Each structure stands twice: as C-alpha cells, then as structure tokens.
Amino acid sequence: MRSAAWTIRPAAPYLEGMSTGSDILIVGGGLTGPVLALAARQAGLRPVLIDAQPPAVQEAPGFDGRAYALAAASVRMLRRLGIWQALEGGAQPMVEIKVSDGRAGEGAAPLYLLFDSSEVEDLAGPSGWMVEDRHLRPALSAALEAAGIPRHAPQTVTAQEVRAGRASVTLASGTSLDGALIVGCDGRRSGTATRAGITRGGWDYEQTAIVCAVRHERPHEGVAHQFFMPGGPLAILPLQGNRSSIVWSEHRPRAEALLAMDDATFLDALRPAFGSFLGEISLEGDRFGYPLGLSLADSFAAPRVALVGDAAHGLHPIAGQGLNAGLRDVAALAAVLEEARRRGEDIGALPVLERYARWRRSDTAMLAGTTDLTNRLFSNDNALLRGLRDLGLGAVSSLPPLRRALIREAAGISGDLPPLMR
Template structure:
C-alpha cells in the first residue's frame, strides 16, 4: 500500500484496454494502493467460451517474475512450456545455427511459451478479485478531454464516463487514446503477414524454440505443452492469405515443401490465422495526463518474440514511475511525473524495433548480405559473452534499467 493515496472521483487512473498489458498494469497499480478503472471493448474473458486466435506468446523471465508477484503463475504454470534452448538457422547456406543454455541457473528456463487464452484467463480472474480495480466491459472510449487537474473520458457515445488524474492507452495498434492525444505513430508496413498455426509433433521438441530464416521471412517453431508447437510462418501478404484459405491437407503439403525436414512429422491442430506485420514506434509515450503502453506505443517484427515482453516491461516501468511520483507527492498525471517513463522506455524500444527491422532486412537481402548475416549469427552462437548478453536482454533484466517488478519484488521506495 502506497503512502497518502490521492483518490480522485473514485478512480485515480483509467486504463483503456483489457489485454495482457492493460490488465497487468491495473493489477500492478492496485497492488500498490491505487484505484483503477479498466475500460474494455470486450466482455469478461471466459476461456471456455473465448475464441482462440492461434497466438502463443514468448514470456521472458522478467515478465514471469512480475506475474509471480501478482500470484497468477501457479494458475498459468500448467499451460506454460519452459524454453530450455533457442536455435536459429540461416537457410540456403552451410548449416549455421546457435543454441544457448541459461548458465545463470540450471533449473531456470530461458522463458516460457504460453497460448494467449491461458494468459487472458488468469489475468481476468485476478483482475475481478483485485481490490480497487473496477471493470467496464463491452465499451469503447468515444471522448477524451484533458484539464489542468484531470482527464475526462466517455465511452459508447457518452453513455458512460469518468474522470481521473491519468489515462493510460493500452488499446492496441489502432489506439483511440494515442490518436486522440495527437501522437503520431511513424514506421512502415512489411507488406507481409505472420501465419500462425498449432501442430502436434511426432518427435519430442525437448523445450527447444527453433527458427529458420527463409528468403521471404523467418519461420519459427515454438514449443508448447504436450509436445505441441506454435508455428509462425512469415510470408508476403498475398501468399499468406492463400495459405490461410488452403485445406488442411494442402497446407501441410505446402509447409513440408517449404521447410523440408526442419519441422519433422506433424499434424495440424485447429485453424490458421494471419496477422499483418508492422514496425511502428510512437513519437512520444506520454502527453498531457496521458501515457501509452504496449502495442499502443509500439509494434515490432515478431521474429524474436519480444512484442508482448516489451509491452509488459512498459507495465513494470510505468507502474514504478507512477508509484514513485505519488510517493514524493507529485501529481501522477503531470509531465514532471510521467517524463521518467518516456526516458526509460522509448529509447530501448526504438533500439529493439530497429534491431529487429535490420535483422529482417538482412535475411531478405541479396545472397552475399544474407551470408554475412548468417556468419554473424554463427559467431554469436560461439561466443559465451554474446550468448550471455542475449539471455540478459531477452529476459528483460538488464541491470540498472530493470524495474522492481521484473526482479520479482513489490515496488518499494525509501
């Protein structure tokens, strides 16, 4: 419980969006004594009735540590596949691959693979039982007005509304909050889609996440419990759409022809889903009484599986920024209070987005450049120092920039 909470009209903070980022932020803030209102365009999530959209997320060690402070890891654990090793290969050249083990702890995995609906189920259940957290479902923001001392929001064409000190947009790439704040979202589209499918594997995957770089984009095999795997196949838009429309049998044949023995024997489970790929970073993560987090603030290429991890690090950083500002008596919606979050997260996000963009471009470049990229990847795989640095970066636990929640600690200030 934080010191001297400044309750405003029943809610200090309004959060637009009830995905993993929005709900995690609300839970983190309420654990510190804030009163939060979450506005969700969806109904309360029910795993038994929810539509499975095919997605599975790579969850880094820091994100898992934060969720552990919420007390939800026990619920998620049965649906989580520990990642014991990561391997990558550059196609069309002599075999180039690297794998790395977590040398920091023999019993701690590099991260986890979890299907999206299992994450949402746990977070919704926690949110509904969190003191100080209110939920408005089946509602979309339709008005935002900022004032010197508050922000007013309305939803569903003014059928409802509320005021708070701070509004946080966790409402995705097409964020209403970002657009209303006049924050631009520069970047580019890859003119490609990530085709997602789930398969059952004949051979044990042993917790190994694998990726091969093909001419049109990377192809990833991400391990799931019960020897299943989530496939993420990047292709040009027109090709991805055609593959989505194929029968299961024809899709399996196309897949085998494309990647040969890389996947081994498999059988398709469920449907296929295609998502457009973009690279975008908001020009600012904060405005007057407004902050952005997750996909509302950035979108990166999924080849390293860091999209949600970036969003969850936004959560940990923003929660700590808000809590520290309140602790020293600042107005949590003021520019002075929010500036540290902007400085903390935006540069790191730009660096990650640029790195993924460069890697994607290099492996789609003419053969000589792809060869240099493959050679560089091979050298990284042979360097213990480089592998250690990759592990630390992927975990989200990078020294002084690591939020307290990512260290598995509740936020505290002396």
C-alpha cells in the same frame, strides 16, 4: 521503490453509469491493460479497466492456436503480481533457442546459433516460457476480479478530455469516468493516442505473420527454433505435449494465399519449411494472419495520458519481444507512478509521465532498430548477405561472452529493469 513486498488492496466501490474517483483509466483490456491494472492496484492506486471485448470472449476456454513467448523477466513480474501461479502448470519452458538460416525444402545451413539458458548463472531457469492464450486471459480475468478492479466490458471510449488536475473519458454507453491519468493500452490504432494528438511513424514490411499451432510425433525437448527463410522467419515454439506454436512470416501475397488454403493444403506448404525433425505434423486450432510493420509513437506521454504496449510501439515478431516490451512498459510505468504517489506528486502530471517516457523510449527504439535490421538482413535471398550472416551466426556461437549477453537480452534481464522484473 518497493517491489516484491507489494500487496493487493481492495478496490473502492464501483457503480456502472456513474463518474468515478479512480486514479487511472486504462483503455484496452487485451493483455497489457489487465496486467497494468493489477500492477497499479498493487502500487496502491485505484485503476478502472475499459475493455472493448465481452468477458466471455476474453475467457473462452478452447484452444485456438494462439500462444505467447514470455521472457524470464516478464514471468518474474507475473509471479509478483500473483498471476504466474495460475499459469505455471500449463506453461512450457524454453530451455534452448536454435537460430538458423536456409531455404524451405533444403534444410538449415550448417552454421547456426544455439542459446542455452543454463549458460547464464543469474538466470536460474529457462530464458522464457510459452503460455497459451486460453490460459493467460482467464488467469488475468480471475486476478482482476480477486483484486476488485472495476471493469467496463464490452465498452469503447468515444471521447476523452484533459483539464486542470483531472482527465475523463466518455464511454459508448454514456458513462463518464474521471481520474488523474488515462493510459492507452488499445493497440497500434490507439484511439487514446489519436485523441491526445500523439502521432506515430514507421513503415510496412509487406509481410504477414501466420500464427497457428501444430501437433507433431516427436518431443520438442523444450527447444525453440527460429528458421530464417527468404520470405521471412519461421518460429517453432514449444508448447506442452508434442505441440508447437508457429509464427510464419511471409511476403504478403504468399501469406494471403497460405491463409486461404484448406488445412491439408496449408500443411503441405508448411512441411518443407518446418522440416521432418519432429516427425509428421497436423494442425491444432485456427490460423490467424497479422500484417507486419514497424511503428513508434512520437511520444509515449502527453498531459495526463500515457501509452503502453502496442499503443506505443509495434515491432516485428522476429525476436518474440512484442508482448515482453509491452509488459516492460507496464512495469516501468507502475514503478514511476508508485514512486510519484509516495512523494505526494500528481501521478498525471506531465513531468511524472515524462520520466516513464524517457525510461522506455530509448530501450524501445533500440529494440525496434534491432528487429528491423535483423528482418532486413535475413528476409532475402542475396547470396552475399546469406554467406555473411551464416558466418556471423557461427562467429557469435563461438564467442561465449557475446552469446551469454544475447541470452540475457532474450530473457529480458539486461538493462535498467523496473522493480517488478528484478
């Protein structure tokens, strides 16, 4: 398989309202959809992107508090796709990750786990980077335009059909698009999956993640913090300047009350959990609430249909791996489709798509199990469990080989990596 040597080829002409001869119909224009379109284009395929959001919404320049933790492997892929060059100047490296346990207002337990990226020689840099939403979406939009990838926005899919040798979708505008393959990048309530008859299982955590950003007096030095509390974990993730992204998971009634507070009252509630180590804090941007649950599609593929990202799996944000898992899906699917194209195979044939599904299913199931177990182990105030997990953090911290293995896992550079991430 090729990887870094791929080049972007001009897309075929595209006319709104007409059926196309595209290879891949990508439903969902959030984050994984555009990246898949670029990866497919680089692999010599002809993608079309269908986005429910207007371009102006996707490309809004203002900071709204949202940011993403991109693992080193994800950054490798974005670099090879020509996107990272536009992001690097505004991205913040995470050089260390500190994991601790405790209660709001009481501080962290004395035993904690510290991941230092410099311990892993073949990482050659940070284990991850923080990228703000206001930078990532416009960069993806500009890359789509530069690659000449057709985009229907704002448009939704109202119907899809699979027949011998082809698949098609009908848009709300009445436009009909056809291709060899439909890829659902349309989230946990994926219409693509529903129309294909793919069901999903899982459960609700009865938690909500509050996402926002704060400005603080002291520099964070590129250190990310994961502080486990009885109601759920608080992630403090460094942004450029004296700013940090907050992902605060709490029991749902408490989270709803926090979201309903005015800014001053919310900050008063956040300070005991956040601590004083970065000095005084103030809010930047908006607050967002995301109900948390675990969900896995029963299959990642069906005849002429593949699922990617949240359409295939919804994970707890406890390890910040949700988007990274989706990008790994993208890299794996692009590799499978590129190899199938070179072999002269039908890229939408079920045996081809099952290769992708097998590749990603076990890795995703393991990640889902790990995040689920960690959340259940740490999101409680059981005295016995608290003692055991604190001892466990201390034990892992004192075992360099295990610690380095966990750093590699967090950086996304372990396991069977797709070419774009090697």
